[in-house]
Amino acid sequence: MSYTVPPTRTAAVVRQLRNEIVTGELPPGTLIKDAELAARLGVSITPVREAIAQLSVEGLIDIAPNRTRHVTKVTQKNALELIDVMSVLACAGFEWGVENLTATHLDLMRQRQKEFVEGLRTGNVLAAGAAGADFSTIAILASGNRELQSMVDLVVARTLRILAMGAESDLWQVWTTGHDEVLELLERGDNQGAITRYRQIYADFRTLVANHLFRE
Template identity: 35%
Template sequence: MPIPTGSPGVGRSLLRDDVYRRLRDAIVDGTFAPGEQLRDGELAEWLGVSRTPIREALLRLATSGLVVAVPGRSTTVTAIDAQAARDARDVIAAMHALAARGVAGALSTDDLDRMRAANSRFAAALRSGDVDAAHAADEELHGIPVSALGNRALESVVEHFDPLVRRAERQRFSSAGESSVELHERLIDRLAAGDAEGASAVAFDIWHTLPDGE
């Protein structure tokens, strides 16, 4: 397994969640490709931690469908499953629709401004072809209503299924990006206006702008 170079370790005080996020992101962004075998020792050396949080993170990734783990044998990055990604997308869409309905009219001016700023960065990243920056801005924008709602069960569902959707998204993100910019603007406007049903409908539609299929 080729370990990325030039990426600093994160220190031995790294929390389990941080290890999980680093490995999750490396799979989502393609650093670790489908079919690649992940070895505890190499990952521990890369992140500068013991094998214990690595093994715990790999088990979490297995429950999300990002890796297949065979205890005592091997852990392998899964292939992208179009049907699994569509199923996860439908769940994610429902969760974001619920969050938008719950916070419409209740977001602070700062929350709305941060969503607008994230959408501006999202649009700029699309124009420059920077997929990583586009995904980061998109994730930040959608995370604001979810965080503002404060529903831990909803947040847990989003955290569980979002990586599957994001991973599949990267293959065809630019094809739906421009329509997403406009939908983001409509979502923010409806949230600001307190239009709960309108905001919920737009939030749901945003997650169905990506074409089906491989």
């Protein structure tokens, strides 16, 4: 019988803080205080400090030379740089994995796409983001390159944070429409067309972020 192993306290704190940062519950610039977080989350200082270190690696928390910690601020410049990095990693993984996709993979991608759309419909940004990320993960893992997926995992939370910032904009539509069209091409056996369309998602996303998300 299969079951889900409960996360460690550190993993649970990482997940909680990551979710709060991605959704904006902890806004950019928020001062992070170990003792206050530990008291609020009902854990000791140690898992909080370990979680902060992990989220610093992910780029969600800045640690200053004087050891003060703040939620990382998002500027147009670093958002566009992040999208460029994510595009290189995810598109390479998708291209490497597409030839190995089976009917089972496509069924899973279709299911994640439905969950993505449903999450958006119900306003559950976290669920939508997780399902949308899984859509790409299925193809990337099909490449057999788990090191690449590990690199994608390091930047995906920050990408979801940008999407959450644009929850009322057309940013999500770029992904939902793009995923639908990628699936249609894959199901027709047009792998090269699917790769091209997948790359276009990132190009369109970058354009929207550059032209609209940070406009005063």
